[in-house]
Amino acid sequence: MKIFISADLEGVNGVVSPGDIIPGEPGYEASRILMTEEVNAVVEGCFQGGATEITVCDSHEISQNLRYDLLDERVHLISGCTRDGSMVHSIDSTYDGLILLGHHAMFGTQNAVLDHTYDQYMIRELKVNGTALGEFGLNSLVAAEKGVPVIMTSGDDALEREAKAFCSDVEVAVVKKAEGRYCAKCLPKADCRRLLTETARKAVSTASERKCVDVPASPVLEITFQQTCMADGTMRVKDIRRTGPMTVEYACSSMVEVMDMRQVISDAAGEFFDRRF
Ligand SMILES: [Zn+2]
Structure with a gap:
């Protein structure tokens, strides 16, 4: 069973401010390690749930955030830009499930850590056929068009609300509770790791029963x-x-x-x- 993990950074536990996500800023190097640890926790759960092949797509900014030297040695890593397909570059019908790790709510969401839709300076709202979408929704639709269901996501509680509203049976690991745009109450790290592994195991072991979200024919x-x-x-x-x-x-x-x-x-x-x- 093949699983595709798209890893963003804003929704990683412990990450709360611009200083944590921009290369060169004080918190960025630590965030890279936190992100890699979360990917490893999810990868472990994927293998426990029956995955046989896992691709991890580094999807934040320049897409060279994950520490390859610390990454689980069993996964394929997609690293670097520029590329088509953005955060789900190269996903195809051979995959059995999509996991959107470290994700975040769309721009304009109240009480959501680092809410944005691709580019916070540029995009106020993105819609497809009249429905407002964040990165969770758009990535899910691209995967669905290839026949790949979104089976899990992780991030703050605002992401959970957005994801559940779009795809009610997706598994969500809430790793932090948003207390504002730049503030969150973060789970203890060990609890977070266990939650990610357990959620991934459950999502992957039931992947074959999950349906794709409806894809518009003429978007x-x-x-x-x-x-x-x-x-x-x-x-x-x-x-x-x-x-x-x-x-x-x-x-x-x-x-x-x-x-x-x-x-x-x-x-x-x-x-x-x-x-x-
Ligand atoms: Zn990002």
């Missing part, structure tokens, strides 16, 4: 940016439609295209953005 990607100039920048993308001062729409033929066009549109928007104002 329309809608992005509302944080500033009008960002939407201006996207007007250079062929066939894009401006539907509001800060909002654009792009008709796609698949969720894979949604994922890739999100990146292309966001990059075009970013060229028209001055971070000083």
